[in-house]
Amino acid sequence: AGVEKLRQAVAQGKQVETAARALARLAIPLCPLVKEKLEGPAGDARGAAVAALRFGLEPECLPGVLAVAQDRAAPEPQRVAAAEALGTLDDPEARKALQGLAKNAPPAIRAAALLAGTRPGAGRGLVIRLTGLLRDPAPEVRGAAAAALLRAGGEAMVSQLFQLFKEKDPRPGESVAKELGVMKGAASAAMLGKLGECGPVCDNH
Helix, strand or coil, rough: CHHHHHHHHHCCCHHHHHHHHHHCCCCCCCCCHHHHHHHCCCHHHHHHHHHHHHCCHHHHHHHHHHHHHHCCCCCCHHHHHHHHCCCCCCCCHHHHHHHHHHHCCCCCHHHHCCCCCCCCCHHHHHHHHHHHHHHHHCHHHHHHHHHHHHHHHHHHHHHHHHHHHHHCCCHHHHHHHHHHCCCCCCCCHHHHHHHHHHHHHHHHH
């Protein structure tokens, strides 16, 4: 009975984040619940469908999510959600789309695509590219690059994030804090503590 209520909530676009997260944890497919709205007209219903798929995209909904991600007329929050959804599916077309969005899109979408396209332990090649983005003009992109650096390189990358304490914008620190929160090492725990104690990042919260 509880699962059915969660299904109905996602299908109706109600409490989408809570319900979709719960269904994803139960390994219950989300696409059948939202596919019709995803492929429907632009609007709140399509936005709720894309938001649900952030917790697990299945191949049958990939075309619809790609369409939203690449639709320059779509609201920015929908395109951000679409990028995040693409990152949950291990698919060559999804990866290619994320690479394109990370290079050529408004800053918030670039940031979402950059982080969504980074796999844990991705390796030295990606780490080198991400390091260059730590000085990007857009704070969203700097934050995503720092968080992606942690995701790709793990605890060893914490020492590379000293520039965070020079930030005047809180968003990079917030992005990094989220990534640090899922790490389990001593270095990441210490960095998370520093972000919560002092410095320009904290002063802007």
